[in-house]
Amino acid sequence: MFEEEIRFLRKMNKRQLAQQILNFLMIISSALMVWKGLALYTNSESPIVVVLSGSMEPAFYRGDLLFLGMPDEPVRVGDICVFKIPGRDVPIVHRVIKLHDEKETGKQYILTKGDNNQVDDRGLYNPGQLWIHREHIVGKVRGFLPYIGIITILMNDYPQLKYVLIGFLGLYMLVNRE
Structure with missing residues (x-):
């Protein structure tokens, strides 16, 4: 079967090869457009994230896929939020445990903690930072699919x-006759 596909690839002219490459690029760009559309719809820069640690067990486990939204309503105690600390690339998924609203400026001070952690997140924040804003x-967690994100974790670990996956998909697009 694989030999037949190789023979088919060799028989392709430049126009057919270009068409297959364009099909592959169209699939990639469609996926990026869907991602951007979800980001606009949810008002979140990252509408989907994967849980990378066990700090939120039993609410979420490593590999769970979370769907986020960023509504206009204020953050409340008990909300599960995904936040980024300035200077760090990896977002953190934790629950809001304490709020402090400053009346003069209207700024909200937020303290978070993982459900499975013993202490709050002040040790995760930047040095001298006691609250996030x-x-x-x-975004706030709006829903989840259990263990679907394990694929992402495996690709990061290996x-x-x-x-291999990108190469396989590229080869499949080249030899696909449809």
Whole structure:
């Protein structure tokens, strides 16, 4: 079967090969457009995230796929939020445990903690930072699919798997006759 596909690839002219490559690029750009559309719809820079640790167990487990939204309503105690600390790339998924609203400026001070952690997140924040603010929050959790994100974790843990998968998809697009 694989030999037949190789023979088919060799028989392709430049126009057919270009068409297959364009089809592959169209699929990639469609996925990016869907992502951007979800970001606009949810008002969140990242509408979907994967739980990377066990700090939120039993609410969420490592590999759960979270759907986020950023509504106009204020953050409340008990909300599960995804936030980014300035200077760090990886977002954190934790629950809001304490709020402090400053009346003069209207600024909201937020303290978070993982459900499975013993202490609050002040040790995760930047040195000297005791609270996070609304601008640090990427979104509030609106729903989840259990363990679907484990694929992302495996590709991060084993980068060669990512290249094998991309190569396989590229080869499939080239030999696909439809």
